[in-house]
Amino acid sequence: MAKSVLTPQSEDFPRWYQEVIQKAEMAENGPVRGTMIIRPWGYAIWERIQKELDERIRATGHKNAYFPLFIPMPFLEREAEHVEGFSPELAVVTHGGGSELGEPVAVRPTSETVIGDAMSRWIQSHRDLPLLLNQWANVVRWELRPRLFLRTSEFLWQEGHTAHATWEDAQAETLRMHEVYADLMQSVLAIDPVLGRKTDTERFAGAEATYTLEALMRDGKALQMGTSHNLGQNFARAFDIGFSTPEGDRELCWMTSWGVSTRVVGALIMVHGDDRGLRLPPALAPAQVVVLAVRDETSDVCQRVSGELRALGLRVETDVDTHTGFGRRVTDWELKGVPIRIEIGPRDVEEDSMTLVRRDTGAKESVALGSAASVVPETLRTIQAELLGQATARQDEMTTDVENVDEIVSGDGNGFMRLPWVDVSADGERRLNEHGLSVRCLVAPEGSVPTTEGAIESSLAYVARAY
RNA sequence: CGGGACGUGGCGCAGUUUGGUUAGCGCGCAGCGUUCGGGACGCUGAGGUCGCGGGUUCAAAUCCCGCCGUCCCGACCA
Incomplete structure (x- = not known):
């Protein structure tokens, strides 16, 4: 048994968290405190989340759009509770074009206000409703105590913004997206969060009700993985977002907003990761399988097996970098959390077989070379299901x-x-x-x-x- | 902003208390060779304004002053 690469979770969980992010090459601190450089492996995970979530957001009838990073200060000030909630963490630009700005602009901490302003012009009639928008963006909330992925001054997220004719419609939308998030967490991230409602003290600044998804990490601390807000008419009132009813009366819209951020990558690390590194659910893993040549002479066989697996639509990495020691490469792929590792060496080839290793359990088995196309997809399904099962059981126990x-x-x-x-x-x-x-x-x-x-x-x- | 530290090759550190050879060590990096089924090893080599500025001194990484920056602990947040 090789000595462990990471500080064991049981010894120092925060340290383990930092080390796994660094050693799996996911992210590092940016030059400005609180900022984060997301490295290719970490970003690929985020892109997988984006893709899965974006599909679900579109499937529920929303359209993507993009609104500006800079927001006029008066916008934020229009909704009293909203500005009060966000002002402590606001970044404000005071200079531009070489001189001081007459009107400072805020860097968006969230986009309810700019989007509300636009919606007030776009919505005139009940026929314009519901208006279902989403944007993928970065936002800035100045953080005093940053932590990679969990709490950074700038982070990436998706924010949905919708307008409806009735409270009931807005409420249905709020809960529907809450469910969409739950599905993403369960079927992709293999995490089963508790779905609930925030108390008034934890409610989003400016919302009537906030619904949340809360999961337990391995160390017994909870993490908010997503939120969905019924904004009532608060922003509609502040930005005069109204419409004419079929009867010709003018009424204010009922609005919602909902978001999931790069923070969920932190959840993924802390829910599934073990002392050897990440354990990625197959549905999410940028590489679901790595085919690893033990010796240079087995590289061709590895390429062939990789090709067969790719033909099935699987995401596959081929590691024929035999210049680097075998043990080293094994450790690196384990750190990165690739669900299945296929090792092919001279011994395997001689027996017309390959060695299949599950990252989640560490179980090794020798299977026929020709069986990759049937064994691998099946094993990936098993891993996906078992990771969710384990995470759910642990949360229940805790x-x-x-x-x-x-x-x-x-x-x-x-x-x-x-x-x-x-x-x-x-x-x-x-x-x-x-x-x-x-x-x-x-x-x-x-x-x-x-x-x-x-x-x-x-x-x-x-x-x-x-x- | 209050309390505690720290700043030395890419990274992590030693050296500073008691000034004095050519500023060391580990990891990483480059080349070559032997290895390769769980972080390989040997040899060779590259890489440094010791955070910045000033001062003391024959002599400063080391002592003094100032500045800058970073990290950790206390009131908010996806």
Whole structure:
């Protein structure tokens, strides 16, 4: 057994996290504090997420567009709660073209305001509704304590913005996208987050209701993986986004917004990663299989097997860099989390076989050279399913029911602690915050998302330490 | 902004307390050879304004002053 490449998770989880990002060549710090250089391997993972999510966003009838990075300050100020929520982390440009600007402009922390301004012109009639837009963009929220992927001053995301004729339509949209996110997490990222509603203290600045997806990382801390907001008429009022009804009355639109960011890459690392590195779900992995030549003389066979697998539509890397030691290459691919490694050496070729190794379990088996096309896809499906199964089981194990806030505050603060929301309330929430804990979300007793006052009253609070 | 450190080849560090040869070490990098089924090894080699500016001194990475920058800990967020 070779000595471990990474600091074990059990020894120092934050250090493990940093090391795995560095050694898997995913990302590094940019020259300005809080910025991130996303390296090809990390970016390829993000692009996979983008592709999967973009397809789902289009499939639900949304169109992509692009709005400016710079936002006039007065825009942000129009919605009182919105500006208050974002002003501490706002980056403001004061100079341009060599001189001080008369009107400073903000670098977007999110785009509700610019998009709202445009929508107010684009929407005139009920026939213009619903208006379903999405944009892929970078945003800036100045961070004092940055962490790669989890919290950076600039990050990449997708933000959806929609306008509807009724509250019911907006609510349906909010919940629909919440579900789209859940599907992405489960079927692609192999993570099964808790779907719930944010308390008023954690609600998005300017929203009427915020719905969230919260997952537990391996160290027992929670991470918000996505949010979907019902904005009510708050922004419609601030930006005068109205429409004429069929009856000829003028009414304000009901709006939503929803987003998923590069932060989910952090979740992926911390949910599935182990002491050997990343473990990527096949649906997401930029390379699902790496075919590795043990010796130079087996390179041709490797190329052939890779070709067969690519013909099936699989993403395949071929590693015939025999100049580098075998062990070294094995370790590197494990760090990068490629789900299946196929090793082909002289011994395999002699027996007309190859060695197939699963990254998730480490299990090795010798299979016939000709069977790649049948064995590999099957194994990829198995890995995808088992990663989700493991992650879900671990999260369940780390979720405990508790009696009251005292019990939480006196405990070790690990995992989700669940109790009736009425037993927490605003006062209990403050106490939790003082102890570095927070109510991550509220879930209705039957497991659904609470949408009414009554459902909130009877809901369960999920409490955890959070990233 | 308050508290604690740190700045020396690409990266990680030693050397600074007590000034004194040619500023070392590990990793990485280049060449050659032997290796190759779980981070290989040997030999050879390249690579340094010791954060910046000033001062003290025969002599400064080392002492003094100033500046700059970075990291860690305390009030927000996807």
